[in-house]
Amino acid sequence: MLAATVARFSPDDPLHGLEVTDRPAPTDREHWTTVQVRAAALNHHDLWSLRGVGLREEQLPMILGTDAAGVAPDGSEVVLHGVVGADGHGVGPHERRSLLSERYPGTLAEQVAVPTANLVPKPAELTFAEAACLPTAWLTAYRMLFGAAALRPGDRVLVQGVGGGVATAAIVLGAAAGLEVVATSRDGAKRERALELGAAHAVAPGTRLPARVDAVVESVGEATWAHSVRSVRPGGVIVVCGATSGDAPPAELTRVFFSEIRVQGVTMGSREDLAALLRFCARTGVRPVIDSEVSLADVGAGLARLAAGEQTGKIVVVP
Numbered sequence: 310m311l312a313a314t315v316a317r318f319s320p321d322d323p324l325h326g327l328e329v330t331d332r333p334a335p336t337d338r339e340h341w342t343t344v345q346v347r348a349a350a351l352n353h354h355d356l357w358s359l360r361g362v363g364l365r366e367e368q369l370p371m372i373l374g375t376d377a378a379g380v381a382p383d384g385s386e387v388v389l390h391g392v393v394g395a396d397g398h399g400v401g402p403h404e405r406r407s408l409l410s411e412r413y414p415g416t417l418a419e420q421v422a423v424p425t426a427n428l429v430p431k432p433a434e435l436t437f438a439e440a441a442c443l444p445t446a447w448l449t450a451y452r453m454l455f456g457a458a459a460l461r462p463g464d465r466v467l468v469q470g471v472g473g474g475v476a477t478a479a480i481v482l483g484a485a486a487g488l489e490v491v492a493t494s495r496d497g498a499k500r501e502r503a504l505e506l507g508a509a510h511a512v513a514p515g516t517r518l519p520a521r522v523d524a525v526v527e528s529v530g531e532a533t534w535a536h537s538v539r540s541v542r543p544g545g546v547i548v549v550c551g552a553t554s555g556d557a558p559p560a561e562l563t564r565v566f567f568s569e570i571r572v573q574g575v576t577m578g579s580r581e582d583l584a585a586l587l588r589f590c591a592r593t594g595v596r597p598v599i600d601s602e603v604s605l606a607d608v609g610a611g612l613a614r615l616a617a618g619e620q621t622g623k624i625v626v627v628p
Contacts, residue, residue: 310334311628312418313608314370318361323616326359327609332372335414335422340399342381342425344389348441349416349626350376351608351615352474353553354408359612363411374416374626375409378431378440386431388440388587389416389423390580399424408445408577417608419628429584432591442597442623443586445577446474447482450526451586452578453548454483458524462487465522467540470529471499471511472621475550477598479526480506485595491518493533502621506598524548531555543568550575598622 312332319326335343355373358364364371375391393413394404409415409423431440453475454460460483468479471494483490484507491510492503500511512518514533521542527533530552537547538561547570565572578586590596600620603611604627611624 310419311605312372312414313374313605313626314372315358315364316370318359318364318366320360323356323359324609324612327612328370329606329608332370332418334420338422340425341422342428343420343422344377344379344381344387344428346377346379346416346419346421346628347437348378349374349628350441350445350474351611351624351626352376352445353551353615354410354445355417355612356616358410371410372414372416372418372421373410374418374421376441376444377416377421378437379421381428386433386437387428388431388583389421389444390427390429390583391416391444392577392579393424393427395579396426398426417605417626419605427580429580429587432587434591435587435596438599438602438625438627439590439597440587441625442474442599443590444583446623447478447597448578448583448586449550449575450475450478450482451589452582453526453550453575454479454486454488454524456578456582457548457573457575458546460486460488460524463489464524465489465491465520467518467522467525467537468492468508469514469525469527469533469537470494470553471503472496472618473528473553474623475528476526477506477622480508481595481598482589484508485593491522493536499621521545526550528552529554531558534558535561538564538570541568541570543570546571546573548573548575600624602627604628
């Protein structure tokens with residue numbers, strides 16, 4: 310089968326480590342199911358894998374990808390939950406949690422095997438491309454807003470860095486749930502796009518906000534951390550899911566403890582969260598924002614667009 314793999318680590322030029330080539334199809338394994346992939350989606354996790362983060366040399370070549378939707382052997386249409394080992398389904402009871410493409414081959418392939426319990430029914434209302442966007446970025450945003458931050462209609466949230474998958478998802482989901490969303494971007498066109506997606510305000514990074522927010526969705530890291538700390542209200546929460554600009558900003562500890570700010574990390578969510586997100590999208594008409602589609606054979610072009618930060622929304626890969 311055709312698959313996109315990490316063939317070698319390339320910290321400075323991640324695309325140099327990418328190979329799209331034939332790989333063996335998944336083998337049968339008890340309590341696992343092989344799915345025919347109809348659509349997958351790219352994430353920054355794929356670029357980090359190509360740089361060598363979270364993998365070892367002896368694991369190469371490793372098939373990339375954490376997101377997919379497809380067809381199970383019984384003909385049912387499914388969305389894949391990409392977290393393996395969190396609850397023991399399909400693996401040993403003490404196996405540490407991992408994401409697809411970290412310990413087990415990922416979704417950027419014509420077929421992928423996952424624990425059978427990780428198959429979530431795809432609502433008929435969503436296309437395969439739309440459903441494939443949800444299991445990583447959109448699931449993370451959903452849990453950040455409504456789980457970790459526990460926001461309610463009318464609350465204010467700052468979303469740092471318009472354009473990325475999590476940020477775009479947080480704007481759309483937050484607006485649909487009645488939150489007052491403030492979005493940031495250095496790019497004027499992306500700020501306009503944030504307003505079109507439902508943000509109440511869109512400003513340049515570092516801009517002083519008219520009112521402090523109840524929560525911050527932080528996926529940028531060093532470049533926006535100081536602004537996040539200064540923008541959240543006393544007792545509010547900064548929810549962190551990534552650090553695309555670097556993971557070692559000045560901690561601002563005095564402001565954190567004096568204002569009693571909570572910092573909460575989030576990585577994706579549970580199968581139950583994914584099922585709830587799928588129902589939310591099916592019932593409300595909310596749909597993932599798709600930036601573009603590329604073929605599996607041309608996945609390098611999609612990864613280059615992601616690495617350059619040119620996208621707004623998700624880049625979908627069609628085998």
